[in-house]
Amino acid sequence: MAEDSVYLDYQASTPLDPRVREAMLVWFGEKFGNPHSNDHVYGWAAEEAVETARTQVASLIGAKPREIIFTSGATESNNIAVKGVARALRGKRNHVVTIVTEHKCVLESCRRLEREGTEVTYLPVERNGLLDLNRLDDALDEQTALVSIMAANNEIGVIQPMADIAALCEKVGARLHSDAAQAVAKIPINVNELGLDLLSISSHKIYGPMGVGALYIRQKPKVPIEPLMDGGGQERGLRSGTVPVPLAVGFGACCSIAADELPNESKRILSLRTRFLGRIKRAINDTHLHGDLEQRIPGNLNLSFANIDAQDLMMRLCRVSVSTGSACSTATVQASHVLQSLGVEQHLLHNAIRIGFGRFTTEAEVDFAVEEIARAVTSLRQSAQVYERVG
Numbered sequence: 519m520a521e522d523s524v525y526l527d528y529q530a531s532t533p534l535d536p537r538v539r540e541a542m543l544v545w546f547g548e549k550f551g552n553p554h555s556n557d558h559v560y561g562w563a564a565e566e567a568v569e570t571a572r573t574q575v576a577s578l579i580g581a582k583p584r585e586i587i588f589t590s591g592a593t594e595s596n597n598i599a600v601k602g603v604a605r606a607l608r609g610k611r612n613h614v615v616t617i618v619t620e621h622k623c624v625l626e627s628c629r630r631l632e633r634e635g636t637e638v639t640y641l642p643v644e645r646n647g648l649l650d651l652n653r654l655d656d657a658l659d660e661q662t663a664l665v666s667i668m669a670a671n672n673e674i675g676v677i678q679p680m681a682d683i684a685a686l687c688e689k690v691g692a693r694l695h696s697d698a699a700q701a702v703a704k705i706p707i708n709v710n711e712l713g714l715d716l717l718s719i720s721s722h723k724i725y726g727p728m729g730v731g732a733l734y735i736r737q738k739p740k741v742p743i744e745p746l747m748d749g750g751g752q753e754r755g756l757r758s759g760t761v762p763v764p765l766a767v768g769f770g771a772c773c774s775i776a777a778d779e780l781p782n783e784s785k786r787i788l789s790l791r792t793r794f795l796g797r798i799k800r801a802i803n804d805t806h807l808h809g810d811l812e813q814r815i816p817g818n819l820n821l822s823f824a825n826i827d828a829q830d831l832m833m834r835l836c837r838v839s840v841s842t843g844s845a846c847s848t849a850t851v852q853a854s855h856v857l858q859s860l861g862v863e864q865h866l867l868h869n870a871i872r873i874g875f876g877r878f879t880t881e882a883e884v885d886f887a888v889e890e891i892a893r894a895v896t897s898l899r900q901s902a903q904v905y906e907r908v909g
C-alpha cells in the first residue's frame with residue numbers, strides 16, 4: 519500500500535482500476551481532438567471513443583445509449599435531474615418528494631426548489647434506514663412532478679425498494695429519479711426492471727476516474743427536463759460543454775468491467791464483510807450496526823462501539839483508513855444527518871464509523887483492520903476506565 523494504511527473507505531471513492539487507466543492513457547497522449555468537431559479525423563476518432571463509452575455505460579444499466587448524458591459526476595447528475603424536471607413541470611405539477619437520508623446534493627437541490635416555490639416533501643425513514651411505502655403512497659398525488667429516492671445510501675449502504683417505489687409513482691404519473699452512485703456496479707441495476715425515469719451514476723465510485731458521471735434519462739415516455747447549463751448544446755442540449763474524452767473513455771471501461779465482474783465480485787466482497795463483522799463482534803463487545811443488514815450493498819458497514827467517540831478512535835487508527843461519516847461534510851464534527859434520521863441513540867451518534875470494502879480489499883487486510891480497530895477500542899475503553907477510577 520502506497521500510504522501504508524489499509525484502505526477501507528470505498529464509499530468515499532475507489533482506487534482507479536489499472537485496466538481503466540490503461541484504456542484512458544492514449545487519450546492523455548497521442549490521441550486528442552474535440553469529440554464535437556465534425557470536420558476532421560481527430561474529431562471523428564474522439565467522437566467514436568465517446569460513443570463507445572456511452573454504449574458501455576448504457577449497457578451496464580439496461581438503457582439505450584441515447585438515454586445517457588455525460589456529466590461531471592453524480593452531484594451534477596442529481597442537480598440536473600431534480601431541478602431540471604421540477605422546473606420543466608412547474609405550473610403543471612409543483613410537488614417533489616424525497617427522503618431525509620439523501621445525499622446533500624439532492625437535499626440542497628430540493629431546498630433551492632423550495633425557495634423557487636416548489637413544494638417538497640422530505641419523507642422520514644424507518645430505524646433500519648428503509649422507506650415505508652405507505653408513507654410514500656400517502657405523500658403522492660397528481661401534483662407530484664418528481665420523486666427522487668437513492669437506490670443505495672452512501673453512509674449505511676441500505677438499498678431502497680425501487681421497483682415498488684416506481685409502481686406507486688406510476689399510479690399518479692410522477693417521474694422517478696434515483697441517485698444510484700452507490701448502487702450501480704455493486705448490485706444489479708436495470709432501469710427498465712426497476713421502472714426508473716432518471717438515474718445518476720458517478721465514475722469514481724466504481725473504479726473509474728474522478729470528474730465524470732452520467733445521467734440516464736428515459737426516452738419513452740419522454741421526461742420533461744430543463745438544462746442547468748447553456749452553451750453549445752452538447753449532450754442533447756442538456757449538458758453543454760465539451761465531453762472530457764479521456765474521462766468518458768475511462769468511465770466506459772469501468773462500466774464494462776463491472777458488467778462482467780459484478781456477480782463474482784459482489785459475492786467476494788460480501789464474504790469479506792461477513793468475515794469482518796463476525797470477527798469484530800467477537801473482538802469488541804457492545805458493537806452496534808446502523809442500517810439494515812440484509813437490504814444493503816455488500817461493501818458497506820456502519821458501526822458504533824459503545825463509549826468510543828469516533829474522532830478518538832480515528833486518532834488511533836493510523837494504519838486503517840475508514841471514515842466517521844459522509845466525507846462530504848467532515849469539515850465540521852456534526853452528527854450525520856443519516857444516522858440522526860434513523861433515530862440512533864444520542865450516546866452512539868458520535869461513535870459511528872463507516873467501513874467500505876471493495877475490489878482490491880483482501881482477506882489479510884480485513885483481518886489486519888479488525889485487529890487494529892479492536893486494539894484501539896480496547897485501549898480507549900481501558901484508559902476511560904482508568905480516568906473513571908482516578909476521577
Ligand SMILES: *Cc1c(COP(=O)(O)O)cnc(C)c1O
Pocket residue numbers: 529530590591592593594621623668670671672697698699700719720721722723730731
Ligand atoms: C459520491 C456520491 C455522490 C456525489 O458524486 P460525485 O460524482 O462525487 O459528485 C452523490 N450521491 C451519492 C449517493 C454518492 O455516494
